[in-house]
Amino acid sequence: MVTIKDIAELSGYSIGTVSRVINNHPDVSQKARDKIDQVIREQNFHPNSNARGLKQVLNTSISIIVRGFHNMFFEGLLEQVQADLRENGEEAEVTFLDENADEVQAALEILRVRKPKGFIFLGGNLEYFRAEYPGIDVPSVLLTNTTEELKLPGLSSFTTDDERAAGEVIRYLVRMGHRKIGIIGGSQSRTGSQVGYRRLMGCEKAFQESGIPFDLKKQYEPSLFSMQGGYDAARKLLDKAPDITAIFAIGDTIAIGAMRAIRDQGLCIPEDISIIGYDGIEESRFMIPRLATIRQDTEALAMRAVEDLLFRLNYRHPVRHEYVPFELVEGESVSIMDESPEI
Amino acid sequence: MVTIKDIAELSGYSIGTVSRVINNHPDVSQKARDKIDQVIREQNFHPNSNARGLKQVLNTSISIIVRGFHNMFFEGLLEQVQADLRENGEEAEVTFLDENADEVQAALEILRVRKPKGFIFLGGNLEYFRAEYPGIDVPSVLLTNTTEELKLPGLSSFTTDDERAAGEVIRYLVRMGHRKIGIIGGSQSRTGSQVGYRRLMGCEKAFQESGIPFDLKKQYEPSLFSMQGGYDAARKLLDKAPDITAIFAIGDTIAIGAMRAIRDQGLCIPEDISIIGYDGIEESRFMIPRLATIRQDTEALAMRAVEDLLFRLNYRHPVRHEYVPFELVEGESVSIMDESPEI
DNA sequence: CTGAAAGCGCTTACAG
């Protein structure tokens, strides 16, 4: 194996100077830089990352933590994030966690063992961030939730405005003539720490403003962000509220499971029951019928996350908390109710 | 930060002995082991992986390389592999590559930079393995293709018997009365290096044995393993062979795209045209109609890969090349042809 | 601008 020592000998400079060239330190003569660069290329030398890490304490990679293996939305988002990172010459390593896992705990463990220089979280529970984030001393970004209120140093966040987008969904369904609307997805707990709660809040607000009654107990069913979760939740919902004409699944993955459940009840989409999802995953465009949904802008989310993180890695810069635009995609899964029953 | 030196001081032993305890070396007294273990726990000490790596040369993690971001089959497989690895106390890091990327090249780069102790490849092109694998000097496993013929030292492989499974698909469709069968998916090149080619071979053989003509030019269309790829390929196929009554998509991801294309032609599944996929991904069970498919045993594939790799990591042991059982799942997307036209 | 040297935290012959 060729080491920095070999490069030093071959170039006629000391290992100190070689190291400075490798790390782009300014105080090196152009002559030395050229010569050393040439030898490095000739020898196809690559610094040993363990040795670097030993001194620099920090590793050179960025750790991406995905919370929820079954949530297909994260797959597309992850792809974007990885592409952006690669484009900027950054290495990334990915860890997948269970949807209910403590992602901050996991990050702390990763920080200890692998010492990434930064984290990007895909999904997160604010409670965990509140409680344990202070232990994380590298710049980080949370995607699909906002930590603005938590005021944690070093943690930026970018997300769709879930409350507003969910409100749009309800208003859209109401415009299409639906009055009995069921909602599935998200966790039972109403602690405000999960995206599910924000989306549900948006719905409730929209119902109120529209003057349409909404009975949470009867018209809502929690669900994991998985197809099977959506399937089970939809069945329960249809059981307890057979009079609903539309379902809002707060994740497309959930919606796909729900569609199958509706079909297994012998009902047709959208003739008998309408459904709309949330996320705008690629699959939604291929469903039969095409799934109506809220398209989150994964490109923008990924780009902001990567830009913000890399920027803060190199410069002292305040964290940011921003919303990214979304779009309601109509698809084919929502029908117009001719008779608006009880209005 | 607490280091091995602190543990040595606190326990009253030398750092050498502490190191031996950490690494489970046999020649340590039980007394020393107990005391040191206790101090380690008290101090919540974790060895610095960079320092370890510097001496041991090899890192402690296993690198998983996924070839094809859009291929949903790999998602489920990856999940299983990661779970099995974790269960055995192994760290894993994942790298996603483009479907046509040179995965061996990527592995060589990863080997240099991160020094994993082993690789698990999800998908692979035999040509790349043939040409460049010798540069990889850590135990590895290839999943979903077989490298038996290549006789590469240190590389095991586990896969479904693609040729046989594809043959079953054709025989099944023929049993259901189909005679004009289209096939989509896989790469144009017939080099024998990709799974697509093996599956296609299995089909051709089955056609021959059944005495059913098959015109590759007209009845086959290549496709990337993505939904969009399947969509485009199905359209082309339906254009050039409008008389087919069934389509075999050699990946479920492709099949889902194809279903949408069929629908966009105004055709119904399975009344107008039948479709069957390959892989048995979770999505296939939720499609409307449920997708007929070959279920690959991801659990078995993952388990064999992890067991074989970990075993060979610790013991000198020959590589293995095995087939894992598969199962034809009938679903709802294949119809019985009442009149078998021209037999 | 450059070199000599200390030191990062660990492992592992070597000697006893």
Added chain:
DNA sequence: CTGAAAGCGCTTACAG
């Protein structure tokens, strides 16, 4: 069974 010491490949004050 244990300790003292060399050394892994690099970075970074320090001195010039």
